[in-house]
Amino acid sequence: MEKKVILQTKKIGKYFYQPVKFKALDDVSFKVFESEFITMVGKSGSGKSTLLYILSTMDTDYEGELFIGDEKITGQKPNYLAAIRNKNIGFVFQFHYLLPEFTCLKNVMIPALKLGKFSPQEIEEQAYQKLDLLGIKNQALKQASKLSGGQQQRVAIARALINHPKIIMCDEPTGNLDSKNTSIVLETFHQLSKEFGQTIIAVTHDNDFAKASNRIIELADGKLIHTT
Amino acid sequence: MKLNVNSEIALTHLLTRKRQTMIAAMGVTVGIGIFIFMISLVVGFNNYSDEALFKAEPHLRIYQDDTLSRPLIKQIKPDYTTVIINPKIANLSNTLVNPEKIIADLKKQDDIVTVTPQVSVNIFYNNGISQINGEASGVNILEANDMFNIESTMLAGDVRNLLSTSNGILIGVGIAEKLNIQLHDNINITSSIGVVKMMKVEGIFKTSNSNIDLTKSYINLAISQQLMKKSSSYLTDILVNIEDPNDAPKFSKQLQNSTIYKVEDWQAANEQSMSNKKTRQVMFGSISLAILLVAAFGIYNIINMTIKEKLNDIAILKATGFSGKDVINIFLKESLIMGIIGTSFGLLMAAGLIKFVSGIYIGGDREYFPIGYESPIFFIGAILGVLITLGAGYIPAIGAAKIDPIEIFRK
Numbered sequence A: 001m002e003k004k005v006i007l008q009t010k011k012i013g014k015y016f017y018q019p020v021k022f023k024a025l026d027d028v029s030f031k032v033f034e035s036e037f038i039t040m041v042g043k044s045g046s047g048k049s050t051l052l053y054i055l056s057t058m059d060t061d062y063e064g065e066l067f068i069g070d071e072k073i074t075g076q077k078p079n080y081l082a083a084i085r086n087k088n089i090g091f092v093f094q095f096h097y098l099l100p101e102f103t104c105l106k107n108v109m110i111p112a113l114k115l116g117k118f119s120p121q122e123i124e125e126q127a128y129q130k131l132d133l134l135g136i137k138n139q140a141l142k143q144a145s146k147l148s149g150g151q152q153q154r155v156a157i158a159r160a161l162i163n164h165p166k167i168i169m170c171d172e173p174t175g176n177l178d179s180k181n182t183s184i185v186l187e188t189f190h191q192l193s194k195e196f197g198q199t200i201i202a203v204t205h206d207n208d209f210a211k212a213s214n215r216i217i218e219l220a221d222g223k224l225i226h227t228t
Numbered sequence B: 001m002k003l004n005v006n007s008e009i010a011l012t013h014l015l016t017r018k019r020q021t022m023i024a025a026m027g028v029t030v031g032i033g034i035f036i037f038m039i040s041l042v043v044g045f046n047n048y049s050d051e052a053l054f055k056a057e058p059h060l061r062i063y064q065d066d067t068l069s070r071p072l073i074k075q076i077k078p079d080y081t082t083v084i085i086n087p088k089i090a091n092l093s094n095t096l097v098n099p100e101k102i103i104a105d106l107k108k109q110d111d112i113v114t115v116t117p118q119v120s121v122n123i124f125y126n127n128g129i130s131q132i133n134g135e136a137s138g139v140n141i142l143e144a145n146d147m148f149n150i151e152s153t154m155l156a157g158d159v160r161n162l163l164s165t166s167n168g169i170l171i172g173v174g175i176a177e178k179l180n181i182q183l184h185d186n187i188n189i190t191s192s193i194g195v196v197k198m199m200k201v202e203g204i205f206k207t208s209n210s211n212i213d214l215t216k217s218y219i220n221l222a223i224s225q226q227l228m229k230k231s232s233s234y235l236t237d238i239l240v241n242i243e244d245p246n247d248a249p250k251f252s253k254q255l256q257n258s259t260i261y262k263v264e265d266w267q268a269a270n271e272q273s274m275s276n277k278k279t280r281q282v283m284f285g286s287i288s289l290a291i292l293l294v295a296a297f298g299i300y301n302i303i304n305m306t307i308k309e310k311l312n313d314i315a316i317l318k319a320t321g322f323s324g325k326d327v328i329n330i331f332l333k334e335s336l337i338m339g340i341i342g343t344s345f346g347l348l349m350a351a352g353l354i355k356f357v358s359g360i361y362i363g364g365d366r367e368y369f370p371i372g373y374e375s376p377i378f379f380i381g382a383i384l385g386v387l388i389t390l391g392a393g394y395i396p397a398i399g400a401a402k403i404d405p406i407e408i409f410r411k
């Protein structure tokens, strides 16, 4: 049976104009299916982050079209895109993780409080679950700025999961993690895609991590050169 | 208490930087405190000077104005040359015709508090060879007292004695001193047409205006009419007090339409002091507004700083689904909280300053500094404080809402 397409790009192109005009993405078209765990690889500067920002709906300045589910995202208004991100997309950024003044627990809770689907008590309970899933429940009440980079990264992944988004996007989610924690994240992602049907798109440098995923997309000089 | 997530973020920002929050709020405190205090000073002083004015003048005065003679041959069209013209003051008498009807009509109106007739007579006060010229007001003493609160200015004697003593007179303290006259002494007065009367001093008053004290006296209406050799229907002025003295110009316009006599409101009669009043208002108003703006700049500054330091947070919030509106909301809440804290203490500060200044002894008939708690000023101050801080927060908040998270993440 054919799987449902959850995300699709059609001929995406992206230019940068500073310092010189430069095509960072060129004619990128691919499909991502429901409950797939995809990794995106490529040399540094090949355009992985740039593509991920477009997929995340934060970057709206590109050529081509983006669809999430059946809905065309290209051309939508910023406030509507914010609502889509809140509900449907969990995002883990490359270097920027948490709000430093809040506890880890609050950091995880905030997107859910914003969504407002559950009561604060329920959200707190769910946040503890997510932190537990990533093995950092014991840090829940610490202020975020007091945690190590690796711990912050895991809290950030927990936060990306809190609203049960259809798609989770990660930019180098294991960049800061030791092998033990890397395998925790890997397991978590497999579990999410298998058990909860969530889709994961992760940029990575880590070949082992990529091999463990369902499918690899490779970028070079802004072009899609290979998908398995 | 259940807070929504925007409020929670705003509060956390403020609480993790208590010192800056307090400093910015203190700026608002000082701004609002000084603003309310200064405006109260002006209002207090204006009320005081109005009060002093109303001890000598009515809100409205109706009298026969001098009219000029008309050209003998009427000008037919504006550009026709008038043949014979010889303008002279042409009214035969300055009396008001049928004053009882005017008074009765006025008394029927709603917002009119007191209506009283008056005859002004130019007279000389004589004691032996000393002589002062001045003006006697022939009045119905009880009504005049209602209007001018003559009682409150009395140094000696009683205004009511004028009722029992028909030739009684109340004189200014300046006249008494210059002519060396005591209470119950006799005093000779001579009118401009030469009628002489022997009067009995039944009271001595002291206003805040030494010129009035040196010229003015109150006598019974009948005596003043006799001084002018006129009948009991002779009146020179009708004096009117209304509920709110500020409405006087409106009233005078309205009354002017229904009478041939001149109606003058106290504002028109005192143009000079009115323009002084306006100058005071503009001066103090702009100084205190400037102070408020400085306070607003403090708020602007701290919100701006917070935003600069929190670019990363704003990017994360936007990435996780907070809209530009939410970002504005968060920073507006921050400035609102600082504004409310600052304004509340500002109200307290103003109250303290007013209390302090109102205890300063300045002598004169008021004794203490003329300032009071005016609730409308406090109200305006509170509204202004909150509005200005909101405005000061809004400008940087719009900037924050426009931040592009990708630009932050790429760094």
Ligand SMILES: Nc1ncnc2c1ncn2[C@@H]1O[C@H](COP(=O)(O)OP(=O)(O)O)[C@@H](O)[C@H]1O
Binding pocket: A016, A017, A018, A019, A024, A042, A043, A044, A045, A046, A047, A048, A049, A050, A051, B410
């Ligand atoms: N804001 C920008 N302005 C100009 N060039 C940029 C900007 N962001 C990224 N680039 C360029 O686009 C290319 C792709 O960058 P990026 O997507 O970050 O690569 P990756 O994440 O694969 O390492 C790089 O050559 C980078 O220098």
Ligand SMILES: [Mg+2]
Binding pocket: A048, A049, A050, A094, A171
């Ligand atoms: Mg990158």
